[in-house]
Amino acid sequence: LKMPVGQLVSFAAAVCRTDAGRIHAVARRLGLDVEPILARPFNRLSGGMKQKLLIAIALGRDAQVLVMDEPAANLDPEARHIFFALLAERLEKTTMIISSHRLDEVAPLVNRVVEMDMGKIVLDDRVAEESKLSALFQVRLTLARADVAIARTLVAWQFADRADGIEWHGQVSGPDRLRFIGMVSRYVGLLSRIEMKEVDPAVVLQ
Structure with a gap:
């Protein structure tokens, strides 16, 4: 994606009917200041910067359902903690579907686990104990x-x-x-x- 960061944020905000400032605010919480990189093409960002920006676009709006694929990939430990805290803030009003091969990572996040093998559901169960995302x-x-x-x-x-x-x-x-x-x-x-x-x-x- 060669679109400049500023254009990408504006486009996402318009499509999702949110304010670009909300996206900027989430990015700042994750440790990414968007202002200095507004003119930089998205594909020129580091892996961590891309991930933080995409998370900011996803969380910088109101959504009833969030679908995430390996959402914490490329995040440093501090950003990971903030990311999980951001998810914790949405637990009451948002349904989250997280796809991950790292069971140790997602186990504390979920109250329901669905395992698939060759495209078929082989396990669909509730998690007995929920861990605090913000711990x-x-x-x-x-x-x-x-x-x-x-x-x-x-x-x-x-x-x-x-x-x-x-x-x-x-x-x-x-x-x-x-x-x-x-x-x-x-x-x-x-x-x-x-x-x-x-x-x-x-x-x-x-």
Whole structure:
């Protein structure tokens, strides 16, 4: 799609009968300032920028039904947390259909699961317990020794090194916690201590 970002937003707003400002506002919450890139062709954006803009177009309007295919792909951890919080704000008034191969990602989001095999429904069931999309966990990791591989991974999760690669602090959104635990389990031999507790999303790690 070679259409400039500004033209794409205006077109989407007109078709969906919404205000372009609402789309801009959602994009800003996701960490994307649309104003400086209005003249840039959509196909020249990075993968993360494209995803944030498309999410903003989808959520920057009133809709009774949202159909999403791998919606959190290419989002950084902070944007993912904000995205799930945006979905949480719509739970009461919007039906959401999410297609994903990442069961750990979508499990906390849904109250009904439909599995398909070769085009046929093989499972259609309700989820007994719903998780809060807006949950946020404060995480502290202590390693037995510093290690380059886990350090690189934790930096990608936006964790902060607090003691020469031995102690790490960060935050993980509720829908990401299973994926995070799965990642950490690969380095179980290096873990000396791990602490994960739910906090108010407004709390900033000290």
